[in-house]
Amino acid sequence: xxxxxxxxxxxxxxxxxxxxxxxxxxxxxxxxxxxxxxxxxxxxxxxxxxxxxxxxxxxxxxxxxxxxxxxxxxxxxxxxxxxxxxxxxxxxxxxxxxxxxxxxxxxxxxxxxxxxxxxxxxxxxxxxxxxxxxxxxxxxxxxxxxxxxxxxxxxxxxxxxxxxxxxxxxxxxxxxxx
Amino acid sequence: xxxxxxxxxxxxxxxxxxxxxxxxxxxxxxxxxxxxxxxxxxxxxxxxxxxxxxxxxxxxxxxxxxxxxxxxxxxxxxxxxxxxxxxxxxxxxxxxxxxxxxxxxxxxxxxxxxxxxxxxxxxxxxxxxxxxxxxxxxxxxxxxxxxxxxxxxxxxxxxxxxxxxxxxxxxxxxxxxxxxxxxxxxxxxxxxxxxxxxxxxxxxxxxxxxxxxxxxxxxxxxxxxxxxxxxxxxxxxxxxxxxxxxxxxxxxxxxxxxxxxxxxxxxxxxxxxxxxxxxxxxxxxxxxxxxxxxxxxxxxxxxxxxxxxxxxxxxxxxxxxxxxxxxxxxxxxxxxxxxxxxxxxxxxxxxxxxxxxxxxxxxxxxxxxxxxxxxxxxxxxxxxxxxxxxxxxxxxxxxxxxxxxxxxxxxxxxxxxxxxxxxxxxxxxxxxxxxxx
Numbered sequence: 182x183x184x185x186x187x188x189x190x191x192x193x194x195x196x197x198x199x200x201x202x203x204x205x206x207x208x209x210x211x212x213x214x215x216x217x218x219x220x221x222x223x224x225x226x227x228x229x230x231x232x233x234x235x236x237x238x239x240x241x242x243x244x245x246x247x248x249x250x251x252x253x254x255x256x257x258x259x260x261x262x263x264x265x266x267x268x269x270x271x272x273x274x275x276x277x278x279x280x281x282x283x284x285x286x287x288x289x290x291x292x293x294x295x296x297x298x299x300x301x302x303x304x305x306x307x308x309x310x311x312x313x314x315x316x317x318x319x320x321x322x323x324x325x326x327x328x329x330x331x332x333x334x335x336x337x338x339x340x341x342x343x344x345x346x347x348x349x350x351x352x353x354x355x356x357x358x359x
Numbered sequence: 360x361x362x363x364x365x366x367x368x369x370x371x372x373x374x375x376x377x378x379x380x381x382x383x384x385x386x387x388x389x390x391x392x393x394x395x396x397x398x399x400x401x402x403x404x405x406x407x408x409x410x411x412x413x414x415x416x417x418x419x420x421x422x423x424x425x426x427x428x429x430x431x432x433x434x435x436x437x438x439x440x441x442x443x444x445x446x447x448x449x450x451x452x453x454x455x456x457x458x459x460x461x462x463x464x465x466x467x468x469x470x471x472x473x474x475x476x477x478x479x480x481x482x483x484x485x486x487x488x489x490x491x492x493x494x495x496x497x498x499x500x501x502x503x504x505x506x507x508x509x510x511x512x513x514x515x516x517x518x519x520x521x522x523x524x525x526x527x528x529x530x531x532x533x534x535x536x537x538x539x540x541x542x543x544x545x546x547x548x549x550x551x552x553x554x555x556x557x558x559x560x561x562x563x564x565x566x567x568x569x570x571x572x573x574x575x576x577x578x579x580x581x582x583x584x585x586x587x588x589x590x591x592x593x594x595x596x597x598x599x600x601x602x603x604x605x606x607x608x609x610x611x612x613x614x615x616x617x618x619x620x621x622x623x624x625x626x627x628x629x630x631x632x633x634x635x636x637x638x639x640x641x642x643x644x645x646x647x648x649x650x651x652x653x654x655x656x657x658x659x660x661x662x663x664x665x666x667x668x669x670x671x672x673x674x675x676x677x678x679x680x681x682x683x684x685x686x687x688x689x690x691x692x693x694x695x696x697x698x699x700x701x702x703x704x705x706x707x708x709x710x711x712x713x714x715x716x717x718x719x720x721x722x723x724x725x726x727x728x729x730x731x732x733x734x735x736x737x738x739x740x741x742x743x744x745x746x747x748x749x750x751x752x753x754x755x756x757x758x759x760x761x762x763x764x765x766x767x768x769x770x771x772x773x774x775x776x777x778x779x780x781x782x783x784x785x786x787x788x789x790x791x792x793x794x795x796x
Contacts, residue, residue, distance in 0.1 A: 215730065238374055238617045242730070242741055242758040251747040253726065268743065270730055270758070274617070274633050281730065301381040302620030305766055313454075322382075323389040328447040328795060331393045338455055 205231045208257040217281040219256055225284045226294045232271060233299060237280055240300035242270035243307060245314040249288070249340040256285070264288030265316055269296070269303075286316055295321035313338035377614035386773035388433050388441040390414075395431040395445065412440070417780065419448050425522065425784065426791035430768070437777050442769045446762075449795035457755035461721025462488050465752065467558045469742070472757060473793035474555055476515040478508050478547075479735035480757065480793070481560040483742035486641065488562040490729040491746050492696065498643075499687040500564035505642045506680045507550065507559065508733075509673045510577070513584070514543040515736040516666045516673075519788045520591060523663060526785040527604050532594060539587055542580045549576055563697045564690025574681065581674055588670060596664065605660035609771035609783035612657060619770070620763045623738025624665045625787065629657035635734035647679045659786035666788075669736075695722050721750035730758075737761050737788060759793040 202209040205228050210217040220228045229240075246266045248254065256262055263285035271280045286293050295318035296303045307318040308327040315336035318324055326333060335342055395416060418429035427448035433441040457468050469484045470477040482504060489496065496504075517540035524532025544554045549570055551557035559566050595601045611621070613629040626633055634651040636644040652668040654661025690697045698717050699710035716722075726748040732741040738760030745754040764787055771783045 233374075234371060240620055241622075241732070241739060242620075242743065242756075244743060244754075244756040244758075246745055246754045251745075251753050253747075268728075270741070270743070274631070274638070277638050279639075279730075298382060299378075300620070301378060301618050302763065302766060305762060322384065323387075323391075325391045326447075328450040330447070331391055337452060344455060344459060 210255055210257065215279055215281050217283060219260060219283045219285070221260070222284060222286070222293060225282070226296055226299060228282065229269070229271070229296055229299050232280065232282075236273040236275050237271040237278075239272040239274060240269060240296065240303045240306075241272045241279075242268075243296075243303050243310065244268055245286075245310040245316050245338075247314060247338065247340045261285065265291055265314060267293055267310065267316065291315055292317045292319055294319050295324075297321055312336070315339065373614045374618060377612060377618050381615060381618055381770065384441075386441055386769040388431055388443040388769065390431060390443060395443070419445075425789055428765075428784065428789060428791055428794075430780070430784075432772075432777070432780070434777060439772045439775055439777060439780060442772050442780075444765050444768050446765065446791070446794050449791050451796075453796045454755055454757065458752055461750045462562050462724055462752065463717060463721050465755070466561050467556075469755075469757060470556045470558055471792065472759065472796055473735065473737070473740070473761070473790045475518050475790050476511050476736050477556055478504075478511040478560055479733055479740050480742075481558065482508060483731055483733045483740050483757070484744075484755075485560050485562045486731040486733065487729045487742040487744045488724060490731055491724045491727055491744060492562070493725070494563070494691055494693060494696065496564045496691050497688040498685045500689050500691070501642050502680055502684050503565050503569060503689060504560055505644065505647075506577075506677060506684070507547070507565075508642075509676050509680070510543055510546060510580075512736045513581075513670055513673045513677075514540045514547070516670045517543065519666050519736075523785045523788075524595065526781050527601070529595060529601070532591070535587070535591065535594070539584065546573075546576055546580045549573065561690075563693065564688070568689040577677070577681070581677060584674055585671070588667065591667060596667070602660065604782060605663060605786070606658055607656070608659045608775065608779045609786060610656060610658040611767060611771055615770060616657075616767070619766050621738070621767045623734070623736070623760055623764065624662050624669070625657075625764055625767060626738070627652060628654035628661035628665050630655050635732055635739060639732070641731075641733060646683075647676050649676050659782050662786040662788075666736075723748060723750050724752075732758070735760055737790065737793075738764060757793070757796060759796065761787075761789040761791075762794045762796075765789050765794060 204218060207218045207220045207224060207228055210219060218228065246268060247264065248266060249264055252262065265286040265288060267284045267286055269282040271282065284293060293316060295307055305327060307321050308324060310316050311318060311324050312326045312328050313336055395414065413434045415432045415434055416429060417432055419427040429445040431443045431445060432439055453468055453472060457465060460468055465484050466481040469480040472480050517536045521533045521536025524536060547557065548554050550573060551559040611629060613631045616626040616629055630653050632651045632653050637651050649672045652665050654665055694713045698714050703710040704714055724746045726746050728745045730741055730743040732739045740760050741758035743756040744752045747753040768787060772780050
């Protein structure tokens with residue numbers, strides 16, 4: 182929506198008379214006290230690169246949220262809500278500002294471009310999101326399980342993964358377990 | 360070491376160079392846990408055809424790995440070329456557990472993450488919940504929170520002093536650090552009832568008011584500290600062995616820290632004066648006077664010296680809090696968030712209902728999202744909560760400073776000696792409970 186608008190150009194929204202504030206071609210949401218940007222999957226890496234040039238050097242946090250049972254959330258009109266959302270917290274130490282980037286990731290195709298080339302610090306966060314939510318970060322140099330053992334099956338922080346019903350997976354050979 | 364005005368030496372070109380260096384894979388070993396196990400002891404000739412390249416596993420059961428950190432090291436003789444921290448041995452799914460608990464039960468869960476500084480996780484969780492609720496806790500609660508956090512920062516840095524000394528062979532330092540920490544923990548116990556895992560800071564305020572005689576108790580604990588810190592200086596800072604063991608070991612630059620998201624004493628040791636207490640103040644930190652200490656070399660010695668100095672600053676803050684502690688409520692008087700006082704339950708039906716509702720159902724939090732960071736002894740500790748309007752967080756995520764800071768290990772150890780690995784791990788001061796969550 183309004184993606185073709187230039188940088189920081191206020192664009193009129195067809196559905197409402199309110200002016201939609203834009204930053205790098207992405208509409209700005211105000212969520213709580215933080216500026217939130219919801220780019221599309223294609224715009225995502227490019228947006229982080231632009232923001233980095235503006236002083237948002239530090240990727241403080243990256244985490245995934247599974248919105249399977251809670252569909253309602255604020256998105257710019259026209260943007261389709263995906264099952265997953267990847268939330269990136271950026272910090273500008275010079276401007277002492279924070280900005281939040283939320284990307285929609287559909288449940289049937291949980292893929293997203295990796296931002297390790299932009300922010301090397303996102304490495305462990307992306308591995309954690311892969312481990313717990315099964316989001317495939319394309320271009321990540323080593324997308325392996327980080328908190329769970331390598332042979333674990335499933336992604337336990339997904340909402341359809343039941344709590345307490347997973348048998349503990351032991352690694353020891355059979356004869357030792359008896 | 361000096362206190363500075365904000366000096367912005369970082370520019371984009373330097374950041375870009377740091378990013379290229381960090382992404383070049385010269386320090387990080389990309390190898391899965393299973394591959395590392397299979398490759399244990401594997402030797403391959405180096406490119407020059409001189410020595411041998413060898414994969415070695417260090418930990419998770421190793422006395423200097425601060426719990427259960429495992430490192431897969433690629434060695435060229437005695438030099439570490441590449442490495443990878445392997446974590447997850449303490450993973451118990453606390454973020455998922457947090458989704459099953461109410462907001463009132465939440466602090467009991469998150470406090471078990473960083474067990475050396477539990478009050479900070481409770482604080483981040485409570486601040487995030489309060490931000491969603493749109494409430495502000497009373498003045499006295501804010502100051503009590505600040506007081507308790509600074510005492511906790513002292514005890515956490517004491518733990519660092521003890522373990523850092525122990526890792527490097529200064530065994531008497533271990534005993535001294537432990538001794539002072541115990542006095543501080545006694546104060547925390549007198550206030551909260553527990554030495555660790557306090558569940559003291561809760562959404563809406565704190566669990567209980569400061570007990571009678573808290574002032575004398577606290578003064579008894581912190582009055583001898585400046586002298587003891589002098590002793591630490593004599594024992595370690597000026598000692599040639601200590602200096603040789605730490606200076607120049609595990610150096611990192613400001614740009615690398617920013618690119619890796621590394622915060623806390625590691626970032627400050629590189630000369631960047633970044634402390635959330637001063638730069639993005641929360642609670643009442645803008646009303647107290649303290650200095651943000653920075654180093655100049657970004658090595659293990661600076662990280663040690665900064666933590667030593669931060670203890671002096673914490674004592675300074677605590678003394679100001681002692682002078683300025685206001686009277687008033689220690690938790691918000693909102694019957695939907697805080698349980699009524701015990702005496703009211705006998706008199707008022709309504710109080711009984713509120714009490715029952717809060718402890719059976721919990722209080723409902725408006726839908727939305729909030730991320731609140733605080734400056735823990737290890738760096739930025741953030742809590743991200745997504746609420747769907749019910750009494751349980753829909754998603755509760757903790758951004759742990761140790762988890763992120765561990766990423767710097769391969770870069771800190773790259774090109775160093777295996778014997779220095781212990782010094783480097785120790786100076787990063789990871790708490791595995793929070794890394795693995």
